[in-house]
Amino acid sequence: MPTSKPLTIVVAINPSASFGKSREVGPAVVATLRALGHLVTSLTEPDFEQLRDSARRAIAKKPDALVVVGGDGMVSLGVNLLAHTKVPLGIIPSGTGNDMARGLGIPVGNTEAAIGVLVDALARPARAIDAGRIRHLDSETGEETTTWFASVLSAGFDAIVNERANRLRHPRGKSRYLLALVIELARLRPIRYRLVLDGVETVTDAALIAVGNNQSIGGGMRVTPNAVVDDGLFDVLVVTPLSRIAFMRVFPRVFAGTHLTDPRVTVHRATHVRIEAENVAAYADGERVSLLPVDVEIVPGALRVLMP
Numbered sequence: 001m002p003t004s005k006p007l008t009i010v011v012a013i014n015p016s017a018s019f020g021k022s023r024e025v026g027p028a029v030v031a032t033l034r035a036l037g038h039l040v041t042s043l044t045e046p047d048f049e050q051l052r053d054s055a056r057r058a059i060a061k062k063p064d065a066l067v068v069v070g071g072d073g074m075v076s077l078g079v080n081l082l083a084h085t086k087v088p089l090g091i092i093p094s095g096t097g098n099d100m101a102r103g104l105g106i107p108v109g110n111t112e113a114a115i116g117v118l119v120d121a122l123a124r125p126a127r128a129i130d131a132g133r134i135r136h137l138d139s140e141t142g143e144e145t146t147t148w149f150a151s152v153l154s155a156g157f158d159a160i161v162n163e164r165a166n167r168l169r170h171p172r173g174k175s176r177y178l179l180a181l182v183i184e185l186a187r188l189r190p191i192r193y194r195l196v197l198d199g200v201e202t203v204t205d206a207a208l209i210a211v212g213n214n215q216s217i218g219g220g221m222r223v224t225p226n227a228v229v230d231d232g233l234f235d236v237l238v239v240t241p242l243s244r245i246a247f248m249r250v251f252p253r254v255f256a257g258t259h260l261t262d263p264r265v266t267v268h269r270a271t272h273v274r275i276e277a278e279n280v281a282a283y284a285d286g287e288r289v290s291l292l293p294v295d296v297e298i299v300p301g302a303l304r305v306l307m308p
């Protein structure tokens with residue numbers, strides 16, 4: 001591993017990521033960075049909100065980097081604190097999905113390799129990538145607010161499955177999503193959307209709309225496989241209504257990103273996207289944003305990242 005000058009680094013750790021299966025990852029990151037001589041502030045808190053508050057206070061001191069240890073929820077925490085600042089974001093994936101890390105080429109499922117990538121990246125200037133800015137109504141206050149995302153915003157069948165999984169108490173782990181998928185597949189029906197892409201409006205029935213800065217959701221489902229994080233554009237996936245049988249044919253192809261050849265699947269490129277539909281929630285970077293409508297805008301170069 002190359003050595004670099006001592007840096008001040010904040011490491012924000014989610015010990016509950018991946019259902020607590022990766023508790024040793026955070027301490028390993030902190031130990032490695034300290035062994036290299038960096039000045040590390042290690043943050044763990046009882047819950048997400050307190051961690052976000054501690055990280056916000058630590059970032060106000062302008063450290064050289066914020067490293068998040070966890071899944072896409074932790075990426076979301078980092079992106080929302082760092083967008084439009086000069087502080088770069090490092091990611092050590094230890095969550096369930098880890099889609100942002102996957103799309104950036106950060107090793108997933110190999111902590112040592114991910115730490116190696118981070119250490120190398122700390123010795124180089126960080127890379128600027130685009131981020132998505134969502135304008136929506138806050139679910140609690142009803143007031144207009146802004147949420148940033150770096151990977152994919154989705155609003156459709158996958159969000160419905162997510163909502164169902166969150167309402168289920170059992171089973172734990174990935175099988176909860178599988179059960180939610182089976183339940184919602186049985187109830188599958190088209191959603192009527194109003195979609196505005198760079199000022200051009202369409203009203204369409206669809207099963208799913210996803211707005212990608214990066215490529216995947218749900219742990220490697222490459223919904224927008226051609227999205228590029230620094231091209232100043234979103235890839236907007238629209239899947240027209242599918243029968244259950246057609247869904248089961250198209251769905252496995254999404255993992256490989258080969259669904260784009262299916263005539264029921266379209267990808268548009270746009271910088272501004274408005275999505276409206278009745279009673280459908282938007283999820284971004286795996287976290288619930290709010291019910292639709294949302295207005296989404298790409299902000300070129302808004303985020304600095306430590307990546308290969």
Ligand SMILES: Nc1ncnc2c1ncn2[C@@H]1O[C@H](COP(=O)(O)OP(=O)(O)OP(=O)(O)O)[C@@H](O)[C@H]1O
Nearest residue numbers: 016017018046047048070071072073095096097098
């Ligand atoms: N102590 C804690 N610190 C931070 N987050 C916590 C904590 N306890 C529970 N959480 C929950 O963890 C969620 C974020 O999890 P994260 O995304 O890091 O991992 P994951 O869900 O396993 O992975 P992925 O999002 O990639 O599927 C937050 O929504 C938060 O509510």
